[in-house]
Amino acid sequence: MDRALFAAASGMAAQQRNLETIADNLANAGVVGFKGSTQSFAELIAPGGRGLGTVALGTRVIFAQGKLSHGGGPFDLAIEGPGFFCLQDDTGHRAYSRDGEFSRAADGTLRNSQGYRLANVRIPSDALSASVGNDGSVRATFASGARAIGRIAIAEFAAPERLRAISGSLFEATRESGKPAEVPPGTRGGPKLHFGMLEESNVTIVDAMMQILTAQRAYEANAKGVQAADEMLRIANNLQRG
């Protein structure tokens, strides 16, 4: 019975981890550029080949493309295809994100809501307006006419799933993810930039709700398994009657 008890309890623990992951996805479903995660499980097998239940192995981020929608912000950007925006905060810390909701700061840099600025781009104070092409080139209009003022690069990683999530849609490079390779957007088959668009999170609320329901029921079913094993132990203990 203790084997059954252990297996059922391992199922409960695994489903709890699963619920945490799904709840996190759901909580960030409205965050621009957010990528949902999924929990992986493996069967636990004791030496000798008998199963001992399950174990939650950990989460991995799903970098599937989110839907592009019109942002309405002054400097909205979205990446279609793989890659990340290269960001830097004022301490020089580098981060990578697919959240393209930027606004122009007083010093001419483009900053996201967490205060990270987009690398390589600074919009001069006398520019009347600015726009970004599919290839990442930034053009500003001045009173004297329009000219190119920079180009936005997109960072790609050999192993993006090994990036470390800092917060919401922000990631930082790790040794396992490899060094960022800056690729120019707009080449054939490569990533493309869309000005005026934002990438929504790739979590769909209906899917996440379904996952929550199944995880919850699986948790309950395993709890019933624990109860049954406990009941059988009780019966076995009461076999000897006075």
Place this chain on the structure above:
Amino acid sequence: MIAARTRLEIATENLANVSTDGFRRIDARGFMTSLGVAIARSRHGESGPLRHTGRDLDLAIIGGGAFRVADARGRVSETRAGGFIRGTDGTLRDAGGRVVLGLHGTLRVPAGAALDAREFGLPAGSRLRSGFLEAPAVDAISEMIDVLAAERSFESAEKAVAAIDAVRQRSADAARVK
């Protein structure tokens, strides 16, 4: 009672893995022996349905065979769970960090390269489907019924044990009177 316990063990194992990709349920088969009932365990033959994920390194095997993976100590095992992560060196690892093996040792898949079922050492006729995972072949409801059935048959066996015990008690008492 032993058979009912084994049935419960199998049902809880299956229930615990109701979210484990690539898992195939364990079938419990009871058979009569000279000493009562015994339970034989065997792996269910059919694989689970495919679940769409859209990730290119989520691989499902259509047909027989399994992925071979090696852990850090070099122990090789087989799995049908194909949710892999590419490392910087092009190696594929599963969610537990084990390296995927191909026909000739560690498999290396450069970014953007097409995946070939033969390179994974799968038997002829098996195909790989990218963007899908093999969902567990477990039905929570039937496992739940098994849990209940095992519990009840444990209870009936307990009643039988108690009845046999009572009969023996009575005959022991009868012997004492004479």
